[in-house]
Amino acid sequence: MKIPRSMAHSDAHVLIVTCASQPGLVAAWSGCLFQAGANIIEINQHADLAENQFFMRIAFTAGTPPERSMLAAVAARFDAHWQLHPPRERQRVLIMVSKFDHCLADLLYRWRIGELAMDPVAIVSNHPRTATQAVEIGDIPFHHLPVTRDTKPEQEASLRALIEETGADLVILARYMQVLSDTMSASLAGRCINIHHSFLPGFKGARPYHQAHVRGVKLIGATAHYVTTDLDEGPIIEQDVERITHADTPDDLIRKGRDVERRVLSRAVNYHLQHRVILDGHRTVVFPD
Template sequence: MAHADAHVLIVTCASRPGLVAAWSGCLFQAGANIVEIDQHADLAEDRFFMRIAFTAAAPPDRAGLAAVAARFDAHWRLYPPRGRQRVVIMVSKFDHCLADLLYRWRIGELAMDPIAIVSNHPREATQAVDTGDIPFHHLPVTRETKPAQEARLRALIEETGAELVVLARYMQVLSDDMSGWLAGRCINIHHSFLPGFKGARPYHQAHARGVKLIGATAHYVTGDLDEGPIIEQDVERISHADTPDDLIRKGRDVERRVLSRAVNYHLQHRVILDGHRTVVFPD
């Protein structure tokens, strides 16, 4: 269960006895009430990951938390009670993921403020989606104009103070420089169950191989195409009778589900990056 009024503490360090007791004891001494705690010990890699959500009358003493971190040589981050993150959504011609994100935002399911919609196609391409008063930015791109287009995109993100960028079926590959600049704060939905069928036209690749399951993968963007740390995945059953167009139609549902879950996990600080992997504590 999500607790909108809770602070969130994220901890990563080497796995050793006493970690949960030390951190929870520190919060107890600070007068905090723990409402949710998740931890994972990767014994093979000697790594420990923990997420604690807690309420407190006043912000906890950071010096006390820093002392516990020093004791265990831990990396930690404290997030205030959940605010609404400023989000830029990028889209091309397929608008089902955009529509789903905006619907979930409007009903209060996603703690975000969509501050801009960016597309490499004119507004008419997604006119079936009610974007309300959200500013729409048409930033067309070709191979020759890509550096200039990404410079405009970067300026937009900086000017709006965006904390997260969501590629909601944005069918352009970001440059290595742009991917690096957005590391850890850009989520993409790829319409296949990675690592299978990377790159372009994955549904056609899947059809050619006669697979019986198709899937979708939400991952953080990196400079390596479709290789970023995976946040969420799901599948949909298909049959030999399905055409590539059938796969595209059936895939829309799983794509929007997977992307919305991944965005929600990120907004709630439930995703911890661990190199090329992630540790995710679902709600």
């Protein structure tokens, strides 16, 4: 059986580099790691020539991590931004859900079998636990935070307090059917992933499967993206599609869409947890595993 690269590389450090595109970048960073006694096991890079930007992800093993001063010296030469993530790093995750719980169930299953390097610290829903179906959440704390138009500011204040209290690194909107305020979206920039049940930018907003049915499309899809103040227009991380026919009803689209939604969201979350996603303005650079 082939071991997923995400699991095989669990003992690797991950170095992320972004800067202006220029000669010598790969040689300089790989040379620095060689001098530090590191062994590079995966390297991905992308040069956006139109915007003159460079993005690189290096996974490497080392008896001891390179001195940060060595990495900082290379970064100073190229005016680069860099991050170094330790092996077996696990992010604290808060998952938000409404009545549809298939994405929540899938994320928890993948977490339990060790596929997702995360620690769920809370599950939040705008519906009571009994209305969020029967997903086994074990000891993960469940928080019912109902929301109406009038109570939205108070509900989001409670949500912000919970995120701070739990130390959540990532917030996942696993079919959470409420729109976050601009203030909330801005505070979670780059660390909140939403699954939208449509192949964006088509059919934004509410009831996209019904919109698709009216238009008679032959493909439906799902899009995982970072949340921004622009509804359903955040940087896209992952997408996929499912073929349908004229005979499919809106309920058929919803049923078939569940599979593609959970696949797309789990892949996007996994890429984020492995630091395989680098923001590039309104877009992302994604290095799949």
